[in-house]
Amino acid sequence: MEIFRILITAIFLLAVNFCFPEKSFADNNSKLSSNSPTNANGEYVRKRFLQLMKKPFDTDSQNINQTKILIIGDSHAQDFLNAIAENKLLTHSQIRTRYIPTRCQIYLGNTSHREVHKNDVTLCQKSDSLELAEAQIAEADVIILSALWRMWAVKALPKTIANLRLSPEQKLFVIGRRSFLKPDTQVMQYLDKNQRLKLRNKVDIHQLDINTLMAKLLDEQVFVDVHNVVCGPGSSCPVFTDKAKIISFDGGHLSRDGARYLGNILFKNSQLSALTESL
Numbered sequence: 001m002e003i004f005r006i007l008i009t010a011i012f013l014l015a016v017n018f019c020f021p022e023k024s025f026a027d028n029n030s031k032l033s034s035n036s037p038t039n040a041n042g043e044y045v046r047k048r049f050l051q052l053m054k055k056p057f058d059t060d061s062q063n064i065n066q067t068k069i070l071i072i073g074d075s076h077a078q079d080f081l082n083a084i085a086e087n088k089l090l091t092h093s094q095i096r097t098r099y100i101p102t103r104c105q106i107y108l109g110n111t112s113h114r115e116v117h118k119n120d121v122t123l124c125q126k127s128d129s130l131e132l133a134e135a136q137i138a139e140a141d142v143i144i145l146s147a148l149w150r151m152w153a154v155k156a157l158p159k160t161i162a163n164l165r166l167s168p169e170q171k172l173f174v175i176g177r178r179s180f181l182k183p184d185t186q187v188m189q190y191l192d193k194n195q196r197l198k199l200r201n202k203v204d205i206h207q208l209d210i211n212t213l214m215a216k217l218l219d220e221q222v223f224v225d226v227h228n229v230v231c232g233p234g235s236s237c238p239v240f241t242d243k244a245k246i247i248s249f250d251g252g253h254l255s256r257d258g259a260r261y262l263g264n265i266l267f268k269n270s271q272l273s274a275l276t277e278s279l
Contacts, residue, residue: 041249044256048085049078052097054128057139067093069275070140072133073175074102077146079254080175083263086256089276096140098133105153106130106145108163115152130164137164142275146175148252149210158217173272174218176211178226179203180237180258182251188239196244200236203227208235221271229270230262 049071057068069090071077081097084090100106104124107114108131116124130137137143143166147153153160157174166172181201191199207227214223231237241247245257254262266272 041253041255045075045078045082045253049081049097049099052081052095053099054136055096057094057096057136063094067142068140069093069095069142069144070098070133070136071095071144071146072098072130072137073100073106073144073146074148075253076148076175076178077144079259079262080144080146082254082256082259083266086260087263087267089263089267093142096136098128098136100129100147101127102148102150104129105150106147106160107153107156108160109156113156115150130160134164137166140170142171142173144173144175147177148179149177149214151206151210151213154210154213154217157214161218161222171274172222174214174223176214176223176225176227177207178230178237179207180239180248180251183239183246183248188246193244196240197238197242199239200231201239202236203231205235224266224270224272226262226266226270230265 058064058066067090071081073080077097077099081095084095101120101123103120104116104127105114108129114124143164161172161174164172181203183201188196188199211225211227215225227237237247239247241257241261243257243261245261246255247258247261249255249258267276
C-alpha cells in the first residue's frame with residue numbers, strides 16, 4: 001500500500017509539472033509557505049486579543065463617551081478581533097477582551113449542567129468565565145460572544161444569555177461557528193488565480209448542525225451566521241479570498257488576508273453593520 005501511495009503521488013506531481021510553467025510553481029509555493037501554520041501565525045492570531053485581555057474600560061473624561069465593546073471567547077474571538085482591526089473598524093470605541101478556552105465553552109448557569117470533559121475540569125476551574133466577567137459585562141455597551149461552539153453550550157445559550165441580565169440598552173451579538181478546513185498546500189501551490197478563486201472545501205457537518213440550532217434558539221438580531229454570510233447556504237466555503245489569498249492557514253484560524261476578507265464581508269452584510277453605522 002505504501003509503494004502504491006508513493007507511485008500515485010509521483011504520477012500526480014509529474015502531471016502537475018507538465019501542466020503548469022515552472023516559474024508559477026515557485027511563485028505559488030512561496031506565497032503559500034508564507035501562510036503555513038507557524039509560530040508566527042499563532043502569534044498573529046493571539047497578539048491583539050492578549051493586549052486587551054481583562055484590561056478595564058477607560059473611565060477618564062476624554063474617553064467616557066466612547067462605546068465600550070467586550071469580546072468574549074476563544075481563538076475564534078481572537079480571529080474576530082483581527083477581522084475588526086484589519087479593516088480599521090470601530091476605531092472610536094473601547095474594545096476589551098476576555099478569553100474562555102474552547103474546552104470550557106461560553107456558559108453561565110448551573111455548574112451541574114456544564115458538560116466539560118473530566119480531563120478539562122481543572123483547566124476550566126482556573127480559566128476566565130462569564131461569572132468572573134460579570135462586572136465588566138455590566139459596564140459594556142456591546143457584548144460579542146465568539147467561539148468554536150459545541151452543541152451542549154449552544155443548547156444552553158438562551159439560559160446563558162438570560163443569566164447575563166443585560167439591560168435593554170446593551171447590544172449582544174453571538175458569532176456563529178465557522179471553519180474552512182485545513183488547506184491542502186501540496187495541491188494548492190500549483191493552482192492559478194482562477195482555480196484558487198473557484199476552490200471550495202466542504203465544512204465539518206457539525207458546523208452546519210450547530211449554526212442551524214443557533215438560528216432557531218437566538219433572536220435574528222443577535223445571531224451572526226458567519227457561514228451563511230461568508231460561504232453561502234451550502235455546505236462548503238471558499239479557500240481563498242477574492243484576491244486569491246488564503247483565508248485560513250490551518251483551517252480553523254484566519255490569516256491576515258483572511259481576517260481582512262471576513263471582516264469586510266461581515267460588517268457590510270450582517271447585523272454587525274449596525275455597529276459601524278452607529279459608531
